Amino acid sequence: MRIGVLPLARPTFDVPFAEAQAAAAFAALDATGHDLVGPRGLLFDAAATREALAALKGEALDRVLVLQVTFTDASMTCVIAEELTAPLLLWAVPEPRAGGRLRLNAFCGLNLAAHALKLRGKDFGWLYAAPDSPGLDESLALLVSGGLAAEGRGVEDRPDATFVDAKAVAGVLKRLGNARIGVVGEHPLGFDTCAYDPDAMARLCGASAERIELPALFDRARAADPGRIAAVRAETATRLGGLDAVDQEQLDRSLRVFAGLSDLAREKSLDALAVRCWPEMFTEYGCAACGPMAMMNGAKVPAACEADVYGALSALVLQELAGEPSLLVDLVDLDPASDTGVVWHCGLAPLTMADPSTPPRATIHSNRRMPLLHEFALKPGRITAARFTQAQGRPRLMIAGATMLQAPMSFTGTSGVLRFDADAGTVAERIMGEGLEHHFAFAYGEWRPQLRAVAGALGLPVLEIA
Template sequence: MKIGLLPLGRPTFDVPFAEEKLAAMLAALDATGHEIVGPRELLFDEAATRAAMAGLARAGIDQLLILQVTFTDASMAVAAAAGFDQPLSIWAVPEPRLGGRLRLNAFCGLNLASHALGLNGRAFSWLYADPGDDIAGDLKALLAGERPAGRLDAVPVATRSPDGARVAEALRGQKIARIGEHPVGFDTCAYTPEAVQALAGVSVDALALDDLFDTARTVPAEAAAEVRRAAEADVTGLDAVNQEELDRSLRLKAALETIRESGSYNAFAIRCWPETFTQYGGAVCGPTAMLGEGQVPCACEADVYGALTQLVLLEAAQAPVFLTDLVDMDAADNTGVVWHCGQAPISMRDDTAEATATVHTNRKQPLLYQFPLKPGPVTFLRISQAFGAPKMILSFGEMLRRPMAFTGTSGVVRFERPAGAVLADIIACGLEHHMALAYGDHRATLRAVAAELGLPLLEI
């Protein structure tokens, strides 16, 4: 066959490492005996990707293969899927859990793409494997169309309980402030306020990012100092980061509190990047961790359904929740890694490890929290719109006491089911890239919540 390549990457990740992985992927593909055409360098932007797509169209390919070398949003995967009728595959690469920065975050790119392709009804095949491993058989199967994503749907649930009714009733009348639009290519974060209201009785107000930034800039010095004192009680090392950027970050916490009180909001969905860094000059991750500990959930990337998911899990668990990315699955180790920049509530810290102040790995600005998650049972939840229909997706596992896999706030989890099976289900069900987690087993209550809200349920 003639295989057309689109090697996708982002320059904010570790480009030299990504180029090493791409070279190894190309070598493995060249060894298959197929004709490999298309660019052999990373495509960093839409213009380069569309130019490559035009070249592949002229070449008359038999199959399109997206190489998900680093994280990217789903926009180019969707464009490629629409531009080619040929079979589509995605190969994403894992990275070692070395305790440093998340250098590629390619799994998250695969996750976004699988959700977006599901919304668009586009069949695809996939592989998540390191090119340095013995993957000749898997690669052959991928190119032969023998690794399809398939489709896994939720089923109705009827069992109700007083706890489920309590949670559903508590949701009614709650309010989410969505601050800024979700980023382009993040179909996982799309929403309509009418659908959220109809589903759970939760309203959504749309605010501008400038509302947050302007409020933060006018925060009194003493209010910012009070936030700093609270952060000092959580983490060490505040003096080691840029103090002007730290002050701006802390002011975001005070500003969010002001907005919360003035609008009687229960949760936020915030467009956190790039504007908090590029326009305002301070990270919202640490403030998000502080609000989460105070049981005011915040969702990154203006993910309104992520905020709604947190509200549901918060009411079920009656404890802080953490909206996280799943950034790695290792079938051999039978574990996955959950991570988000640095915004887990401090009560989730492993008490054998120190919590420190740090900066965003890509944007290099504070304040982020950094610590490994504590061991214990954890419940995962997503109020999902996979395949364009609302549903509840639920999972369960045990957070392990392991060395920190990546900087920020992260944890190594062993799911109740084998990691390889969970991975396959994540792709097949079109799951969004954000899931909420809370410590403890809250599945019985959440099943009953699904019944109360009329949501079909899928447990993965």
């Protein structure tokens, strides 16, 4: 076959490692004997991708392969799907769980692309495998032949609203009906996963959104009283080691963001926050939002990255059920060989989730190199994952059961190794086949029966992926 290949990446990740993985992937593709067309250098931005895409339009292609070398947003993958008529294939590359920075984050990019393509009714095949993985030649043959098509395989049903813990469910419904979500800035381009319609959210559960411009948060942060910030720093130092080791001016800015978010939540009676945490937080203000948002999570005001409103709403439900902080995460790896996955989101976890074997420390963002982030492994225990999903344009409640395992940190920041109740391969198939969002919330404990009752009361189908 004649296959057009477009290797997508971002320069904020580990470029030399990405280039090595791309070269290995091309070597594996060459070994298949198919005729490969297109650039072999990484495409780092929309302009480079559009140039490569224009060249491919003149080719008679049997397949188009998007090589997801690092995380990218889904915008260019959607353009590729619209402008090239050949069947679309996606191949994302795993990376070792080595305890250092998240060097590629390709699974998350694959997840984001799957969601966006499914929303647009686009068919695709997908593969998540290392270029040197056993049996790769068979996997590539299956991918190219159409045997790895993304098809919805989650278990969906419509539960009723009855449940023995009626008081807990009633509490969740009341909290949802009155919930006010502070939306600070816009979600990033190409993140359909974080888009929301305020009217649809009101119909869903009664919650409302309070729009806040990002410069307004920056202004509040800059105006915070120095004495107040000194007190916040002193209190933080009692629970978080390593504060003296990070850039102190950037740390001060981070703590001021916490003060600004706290004031906004109090003054506007906000139950949760959805914050545009990049790039302007780094490029215009000069710090990471992760630590401040982790502190808000610890204060029981769930804070969702990338202005993910439905993610914040999902975290609020789990917090209400668990009576303790919840967390919104990326699923950054699924490994069928060990039957485990890794959840991560920079350094956003509240201190209550720290494994005692890894005392919490301050650190810097793995890509942008600025504080403040929390760093520790997530503690072991039973967890429940959930998400108000809009996958394929259908409102549902996604739920999953899993166990967080005691394991060393897979990546810097806050991360945890978990085992879903369904095997890792099945979970991956359900996520990609259903086109689920790249964020889900979790809390410690078993809350699936209560969540099913909440869904029943809201008239929502339940989509169980594990």
